[in-house]
Amino acid sequence: MKLIAAGILVLSAAAMLYIWISKKLGFAWLTRLALHFVLAAVGIYAVNFAGVLPDVYIPLNPATIGTVLVLGLPGVGLLIGLKLTWI
Numbered sequence: 001m002k003l004i005a006a007g008i009l010v011l012s013a014a015a016m017l018y019i020w021i022s023k024k025l026g027f028a029w030l031t032r033l034a035l036h037f038v039l040a041a042v043g044i045y046a047v048n049f050a051g052v053l054p055d056v057y058i059p060l061n062p063a064t065i066g067t068v069l070v071l072g073l074p075g076v077g078l079l080i081g082l083k084l085t086w087i
Contacts, residue, residue: 013026043076056083 003030044058044065058079068075 018034036069037065040065040075043068044072044079047076047080053080053084056080 010079044060047053048057049062058076064079067079071078
């Protein structure tokens with residue numbers, strides 16, 4: 001089973017490398033990802049320390065930042081809604 005997983009990992013890495021070289025993607029996507037990561041962290045930080053909702057604290061961890069990375073600012077609203085209703 002581990003051999004199959006390692007084989008899939010090697011094949012997918014080779015396919016990604018081939019696409020990266022053949023399309024000449026460069027590193028522009030990496031800078032955009034880093035910018036979105038920073039903006040997601042700043043958005044969560046602003047909600048935590050703005051003091052508008054004193055009972056709401058959203059931890060800065062990979063799950064919450066990933067949610068905001070994928071959903072954008074509505075992701076912050078989603079996390080606030082989850083915090084207010086479920087937790």
